[in-house]
Amino acid sequence: MKDKIINLLAAFESGDIGKSFPLEYCLPVYHCVSDENLPHTKHIIRYKNTRQFEEDLDFLSKHFQFVNWSEFKDFVRGNFKPKKKIALLTFDDGFSDFYETVVPLLERKGIYACNFINPAFIDNQDLMFRCKASLIVDTLEKKRTLNPEIYPLLSLEELEREAVKQQVLQIQYKEREILDQLAEKLELDFRAYLQEHQPYLSTEQLKILTQKGFGISSHSWDHPLYYKLSLNDQLETTNRTFSYLKENNFLYESFAFPFTDFGVSKSFFDELFKNEDLFCSFGCAGVKLDSVAKNFQRIPMETGEGTEKILKRETAYFKMKKLINKNTIVRK
Ligand SMILES: [Zn+2]
Structure with a gap:
């Protein structure tokens, strides 16, 4: 029923999503892009093929301005005045198709992306x-x-x-x-x-990606569900990853929650942001605001639909929630 109402409202959203999109920033999140059958992800992620991914990028480019990490930081600080609303492209989990398939496409189009990785799986040491x-x-x-x-x-x-x-x-x-x-x-x-399949990025590839200007950042050590961990365990897996990123000169200024930040308390964020290197964190609850101002919500793009449909639905849902003052996640 909820989905029906949202889809109906989404149908009334104007064609110009760049105008109607309710926030000044759009933060899409993907895991992988492949034209192949990937047994380790196909039953858990509805990943897109290269054609679908390229269509997403072209649609986003038309309505938003892609930014890199330093432009994003400047934008948040109010020092960057974009021509359009901005978009920051993100990937989670550090899969090797990012290097093989995604990056060549992004380089051709001049688009930056950040990949949030789990060090436990880098170099194919283990599988999530x-x-x-x-x-x-x-x-x-x-x-x-x-x-x-x-x-x-x-x-x-x-x-x-x-x-x-x-x-x-x-x-x-x-x-x-x-x-x-x-x-x-x-x-x-x-x-x-x-x-045989080398599903994850190698240390060597992470270094090359960093040299090319892409972001390699934190997604916790081995991908636990945060709200099921004690505060101590949450901090341990997070901080261990920051040390790893810093040692390797990767992007240690951001952190994206594995799975979801649902149920994560304010006290975790209070502890997290004691780390002065950290600029912000990311969840993936769609178009939503967060009572922790430095925690930005991203939009899951692997729903089996194209960008236009996803953004229209997210916009309609946000507006509906706004009417009842429920478009901000409140942390206690
Ligand atoms: Zn993940």
């Missing part, structure tokens, strides 16, 4: 637990018969394959060891997959 879940689902779809030893691991008695897949996709960060146990029972070798 959600990617492991995606790979397991992919294996479940391909196997003719399943090892019955997987059912107790999932506390399932049911042998329905669809139920098994759903259960695998529900596994949380704290239970992530189950994914390794399942993989073993399914004869799925994550190490071999990492070796």
Whole structure:
């Protein structure tokens, strides 16, 4: 019902999204762009192909002005007067298609982007637990018969394959060891997959990207869900990543929450911004304001739709929420 109303309102948004867009900045977030079938992401992310991604960029370029990191900072400080509303392009998770597919396209178009990475996975040392879940689902779809030893691991008695897949996709960060146990029972070798497919960026590539002027910034050490962590654990995974970025001369001025900043308390932000190097942080709740002024919300672009549709819907939703004073996330 909510979606129906929003889609209906979105249909009335004017064609000139640059004018009707309710904020002065637009912050799209992607994970990967590929024309290939990627088993480690296909069951968790509706990533776009290069044609769709290029269409997104062309649409955004028409209505917004892409900025780089220093222009974005100047804009926030009020020292940069753009001709149009600005757009800062961001990527999360440090996947290698950023280097192979995205950056060549961005260089051709002269567009900056920042990639928020998890050092635990750089150089393909390990696979993020959600990617492991995606790979397991992919294996479940391909196997003719399943090892019955997987059912107790999932506390399932049911042998329905669809139920098994759903259960695998529900596994949380704290239970992530189950994914390794399942993989073993399914004869799925994550190490071999990492070796063969190299899904993550290497240290060497991060250095080249930095030299080329792209941003490599923080997305926590290994991608936990923040609101499920204690304040101490939240700070530990965040600060460990900042030290890594600083040691390697990457962009240590920003941080993007893995998954969501939903439920993250004001006390975390108070501690976070004691780090004077930090300029701002990013969530991904769409077009929204935040009671923590230095926390900017980005727009998820991997919804299976094109930019115009996403921005119109976000705009309609923002305006609707504004009527009832609910367009700001309030942190306690
Ligand atoms: Zn992420």
